[in-house]
Amino acid sequence: MKLLLFSIAISLTLYGYDQMDIDKLLKDEECKVCDFSNADLSGIDLSGFDIQESDFQNANLENSNLFMTELEGCNFQGANLQNTIFWKANLQFSNLTNVKAKRANFKGANLQNSTLKNSDLSYSISWKADFTDASIDTTDFSNSELGDAKFYHNDISSSNLKGAILWQTKFKDTTLTFEQCNDAKKEEALFLENVICQKKEQ
Amino acid sequence: MIKIFFLFILMVSSICAMQITQDLSFQNVYKNNQNNEKLVLMLYSAETCPQCAYMKQKVFKDIEVKKFMDKQFVILEKDVNKDNLPQGFDYFGIPTMFFINKEGNQVGKIIGSSRAKPFLQQIQNIVKENR
Numbered sequence: 001m002k003l004l005l006f007s008i009a010i011s012l013t014l015y016g017y018d019q020m021d022i023d024k025l026l027k028d029e030e031c032k033v034c035d036f037s038n039a040d041l042s043g044i045d046l047s048g049f050d051i052q053e054s055d056f057q058n059a060n061l062e063n064s065n066l067f068m069t070e071l072e073g074c075n076f077q078g079a080n081l082q083n084t085i086f087w088k089a090n091l092q093f094s095n096l097t098n099v100k101a102k103r104a105n106f107k108g109a110n111l112q113n114s115t116l117k118n119s120d121l122s123y124s125i126s127w128k129a130d131f132t133d134a135s136i137d138t139t140d141f142s143n144s145e146l147g148d149a150k151f152y153h154n155d156i157s158s159s160n161l162k163g164a165i166l167w168q169t170k171f172k173d174t175t176l177t178f179e180q181c182n183d184a185k186k187e188e189a190l191f192l193e194n195v196i197c198q199k200k201e202q
Numbered sequence: 203m204i205k206i207f208f209l210f211i212l213m214v215s216s217i218c219a220m221q222i223t224q225d226l227s228f229q230n231v232y233k234n235n236q237n238n239e240k241l242v243l244m245l246y247s248a249e250t251c252p253q254c255a256y257m258k259q260k261v262f263k264d265i266e267v268k269k270f271m272d273k274q275f276v277i278l279e280k281d282v283n284k285d286n287l288p289q290g291f292d293y294f295g296i297p298t299m300f301f302i303n304k305e306g307n308q309v310g311k312i313i314g315s316s317r318a319k320p321f322l323q324q325i326q327n328i329v330k331e332n333r
Binding site: 127128145147167 | 252253255256260295314315317
């Protein structure tokens, strides 16, 4: 009996998401503190929904539309966010560790206090996105569009900004590498105050 | 609620919309344009759009891009928040660039921004396909 219960518990853990949460989300356009981990939500229109504090760990949101969606405090660790639209979404305090967000759209998104670690945001579109106080570590922003985005109180020196559009990007109280600083200046980025350009750590 | 709002905006804009060939600025393009082979590049933008500013201030002013654009296009800019927008030219986000022939038919469309080199490639393809 114990073995049976243990097997059920394990399979539920592996399965992850709660179908009732998905049904509620699609019916009410709202589901706070819900479990969507490992769920396949690809190609779905969730624009304007209120989904704050929910768990999207390892979920598939590829090609989904989360325009102006309320996603404060959500966990996206390991999620597939390729081509996902987060235009003007609220992603404050969200965990974007290990996400695959290639070609995702974060235009005007609020990413204040979010966590980006080992994340792939290459070729993403992040014009006017706000990364204030975001914890950014070894994240790939290569060839992304970060024009007019805000980087206040960040350390970006371990991340890849190669080929990124940094036109009018605002840096304040931020640490960059010498190479990143040179690229940013060429791109006409705005160094507002206290921008540290340092040697890249090996 | 957001969807209803956008549906309402779409309905209102459809009611107020006109054909591109009835648009005075479009008509003026061909009235003043002796070379009728040129396409109209109609740019949808807004004052508050940094991507649009980047395209106008950096990409369109790139030497190679400018040279090609001067030869192939007549630019018509529409502020999506201020101007009447012609019927049949729907957009999802700005900047959006429509390429229109003198009959008023859309022959190409580019959404969003890019660096000068890939943008030049895109507009060269549009011209090539419509030669």
